[in-house]
Every structure is written in C-alpha cells, then in structure tokens.
Amino acid sequence: MAIKQLIEAPLVVVTNREPYIDERVAGGIRTIQTAGGVVSALDPLLQEIGGNWVAWGSGNADIEMSSGGQRQVPPERPRYTLNRITLSPEEVQGYYAKYSNQGLWPLSHMLIERAQFSRRAWQTYRSVNQKFAKRVSAVSPPGAWVFSHDYQLALFPAFVRKTRPDVTIAHFWHIPWPPLPIFRLCPQHQEILRGLLGADVLGFQSEQDVEYFLNAVERTLKTTVNRETGRIDWQGRSVHVKSFPISVDVNAIEAMVESPRIRRWVRGIRRHVDRRDQILGISVDRADYTKGLLPRLDAMKEFYTLYPQYRERVTYLQIVVPSRTEVAEYRRFYEQVEKKTQEVNQRFATNGWKPIITLPHSLDRPRLMGLFRAADFAVVSSLVDGMNLVAKEFVAAQVDKRGVLLLSETTGAANELEHESFPINPLDPEGFANTLHEALSISADERADRISAMRKHLEEHTIYDWMADIFLTLKMAAQSYV
C-alpha cells in the first residue's frame, strides 16, 4: 500500500467508537468489527503497519477492561493494540448522549432548535476529552503521529499538546461546520475552537466548512488566518486547515459485489423484481433526523399521488438502522418514522403490494453493497450531511450501471456528484417527486453514462487518496518543527 510509505512515525488513531466490540455470548466471547468508512479504511492500515488505536470501550466492560483495557486486534491475527477507555454511565450520558449528540451534533447540522447545552454536560465532555488525552499521551511513542476524529473529541488535541508537545496531531471533523451566527450559540464555542487548534492539521469535508471554521477563528479569537494557505498562526505554531472530502474504496466494493455469494443474492433479487415488472428503490440511513427520513416519506406520498402510474410498480426499500438509542429523542424519532411509513403504506398498498418495505436492522456490508448493485434507484435526502458515504457506496456498487441516484443538494457528496446525480431539495416534496419521475424516465444509456462518470470520479478520489492527502499534510506539518 502506497500510504504505508508516507507514514514516517508510529501511528495512533483516536476515535469515539472502537473498531472491535467484545460481547459475551452463550459459550464465550464474540468480537464484532464495527461498520463504517473510517474503521474499514484505518483498520487495514494499522493491521499492516502496527500501532495503537484509542477509543471508548463500549462493549462488555468485564471483558473489554480486563488486561487494563488493552487488547491486540484483530483477535484471530493480532497486529495492533486497541486501547479502550472505560466510561461510567454518567460519563456516557454527559459526554456522549448530551454534549456531543444533543449539543454539538444538531448545532453543527444547523438544526438549532434541537440543540441543548448544559454546563454539567460540558464539564463531563471536558473531563472525558482529558481522559482520552491522558491515555493517548501514555501510549504514544516519541514523535508519534496522532490521527483523531470528530466532534466528540474537539478538546482532545489541545489537551494532548500540553503533555506531549513532541507528537504531531491531525484531527478530522466528519460533520458540517456551521456558520458563525449558529456556532456562537454553543456557550463554549471559544473553548471548542481552542481545543481544536491544538492540532497541527485540521481537516473538514468541504471548502465551505473550512471557510466557516476560518471565519469563526478569525472573528471569535481575533487571530489572523491566511486564506491562501489555510494556515492559522496560533500560540507560536502553524495550524493547517484544509478540506479532505472523505470517500470509499471503489475496488473493495466492486470485489464485494462480484463475489459469487453476492452475485447470487443480486440475481435472486433481480429475478424477483423483474418477474413482477417492478422498479426497486433503496435508502440506507441511521435513524437520525439529519438524514431527512420524514420529509422523504412525505415526498414518496407525493410521488404516488402525482404519478399514480407508479403505484404497484415502484417499491421502495428503506433500511433504517436504530442509532444513538441512549438518547430519548432518537428513540422517539424512530417511532415517528415507523408511524409515517405505515400511513403511506395504508394509503397506497393494494392486495399483494406495499409501496414501502422497512428493514429495521443492519445488514452485513457485502449484502448491503449487493442491494445497492440490485437497485434501480437510491435516495439520499439528508437535510444536511458532512459527506454521506451511502451515496458514494451506491455508485461504487453499481457495476451493472442500471441505477440512478437522487441526492440532496445539501450533502457534502453533492459537491462531487451533483452533475450526474439527480439533485433534490429534501424539503420540497413535489420537486422531489417530479425529480424521481424524471430520473426513472431516462434511457438505459443515459443511466449508464451517468453512473460511469460518477464511478470515474470515485476511482480517482478514493478513501486512500483521502488518507494519503491527510498524511502528506501531517508530514509537512511534522517537518516544519524540525
């Protein structure tokens, strides 16, 4: 792997979620690898070069915290050290459920009415970030490169820098960065900025996020930023701020959907769909209000109303994976989705046909990619989304080039795929319905052309390019200290 050559120091990855979860099952312990783009990109890298991963140990505490919370992973072929941090139920509430997920998450997605902050939760968020920093300081070899992630760990970079000025830190912010009038509503906005500026490299998904971030630093910390270079002079150092749009591993997804098992699964689905002269649509989201699940159901209702010719023909499969069930609002949200789905189904279902089928659980990744391959269209209708990997995975899995992508204009992915996807405004149900009709009306050739163009873009901008770009910037930052 070319990336391996870029890495010139021991690597320490830091995330909120751990890459492997240990659970007790009848007859022993089961270790599951957690899904998601970052884990599937960084785990193979660490397996190849070794190193440390520090994360909250959210599985069975008795097992995970034995041997001091350190474990060699993957269990069947240990290659690197997973360092797990124990959090008490109060810490999980304050740091994770409250400050991160009820405060920073909605605020960053500009859904200000949902944002709630409390000083008590802030104190816990702060102390948990300190806990992460302490652990990372303890396990990092001299001169290590630390690659930390996301809004749960905004204070972490400055804490690490205090105790370990020898390490070089890159922090990647996966979600949008809001404009200043919104960001200022966070009562601790200055502390958040100071925490992040402890990093040497700060990565965001888009130029827009970078611009909003630089503006926040300039205006609230009264610091000068160099917009040409994206550098901020901060406490005698340079912080490099840049956009690094995250992506997917197109080849790995292609290999997955071409495996004999998945080819069989796709053939089976297609036979079923074609025999009934159906059109199959798909969406895959965590049950999160930012993903626009409720407005999407309104739009589907509108679609079947405005275009009755699609009744009994377009079947829409929504995979809604329960998420953040520690937060009451998320549990309520899930129920609302179920209720609205039932309403649409009751209105349009006929004997033997239901417009919307819900899969309320996660699927293994190869099968999920297989569904993307089999589908005639996919819908991504987030209200706001840092990137949205589902959109890119759908394109990567479409090796038969039959499908069309309806993509919300307000996702990071739209910056790259807006020309060949069908852009939608998630809050315009009639427009959405018209666009779906338009997308289903284009010729097979045009569908293939659009998918080919998007696949080409993704082949040239993979998750490995994302990592390489970040590590190159980190290397440059590390050298500027010498």
Ligand code: GDG
């Ligand atoms: C955050 C940002 C940004 C979903 N259901 C199943 C499953 N998934 C996988 C998808 C995809 C991932 O989860 C979801 O990623 P997204 O990017 O769509 O969204 P977030 O979770 O909100 O991620 C987002 C991302 O970070 C990366 O920077 O793009 O903007 O919000 O990979 O495939 N995977 C499996 N079964 C499921 O049922 N195996």
